[in-house]
Amino acid sequence: MNLTDSQIERYSRHIILEQVGLAGQEALGRAKVLIVGAGGLGSPAALYLGAAGVGTLGIADADAVDLSNLQRQVIHHTADVGRPKVESAAERIRALNPEVTVRAYPERVRAANALAIMRDYDFVIDGTDSFAAKFLLNDAAYFAGKPLSHAGILRFEGQLTTIRPGASACYRCLFREPPPAGAVPSCSQAGVLGVLAGVVGCLQATEAIKYILGLGELLTDSLLTYDALAMRFRKVAVRRSPDCPLCGDRPSIKELVDPEEAACELRP
């Protein structure tokens, strides 16, 4: 792949970086990143990866844009309310960077379709908002052998980790299985500081870019926690658990199944 003059200008601030250069920018152009969930985490991730010139972005989301999304889901605009999120996301990425191929999956990622969707991608970003979806993506990435950036946010806090299946700690190494329904607030009813989603989604995009470029140290075997009120980041070292039901020594999960859907509710 040879970059055109306008591409060299568009990506000049990347290309001028010694660690990226023309070769790195071309690698970004060849890369395919799947973003599951075009919401609070997925919006900034998709915008920055599109701007960065990642050649193919897959966006999977079954929902339509709601007015209450706009406080943080910055890829969707007011006029998009009611439209499928994959449509407004694709439109915005193309407007930002027409060189990006956007593939829209207007569906929920489930055991039945996850491996087929992931197959063609180099890196997966978890921007989902339920434990069932997060466990499913963790398991699917393991079976598909795809690197995954997992993240979760709640109120003023977020956390993320990067998983290289079989080589570094997976989500189940840390959290064996989804919590009981209603036990933990997960999303809408709990509230979330909008900009927090932006910070964490951008960190996920950073991991995707580093992975593609082979730069720096990935957030593998680490859980990075972010407390926006204390403005504190902490990196907690974690490791693969021999008892992990997925990637441990005697796995009990041998094929991809849909985890039980925990209700997204706050108990009084």
Place this chain on the structure above:
Amino acid sequence: MKIAVNGDAAEVRDGLNVLELLAERQVKMPDMVSVELNGEILARPDFATTIVRDGDQVEFLYFMGGGA
């Protein structure tokens, strides 16, 4: 004795088990916390039988399911 909980120094009494430590630290929903002791994730059934020792590094890892 002195331990570290999520990176912060904490003074706790001798002989405390992990379940008691969760209570002492006022973790409201202990079922929803993964506990890492000196780099190893503890199995939940071992919380009550695992005694915290001087100098231990304890990490409470919380479920966070949001993202949209």
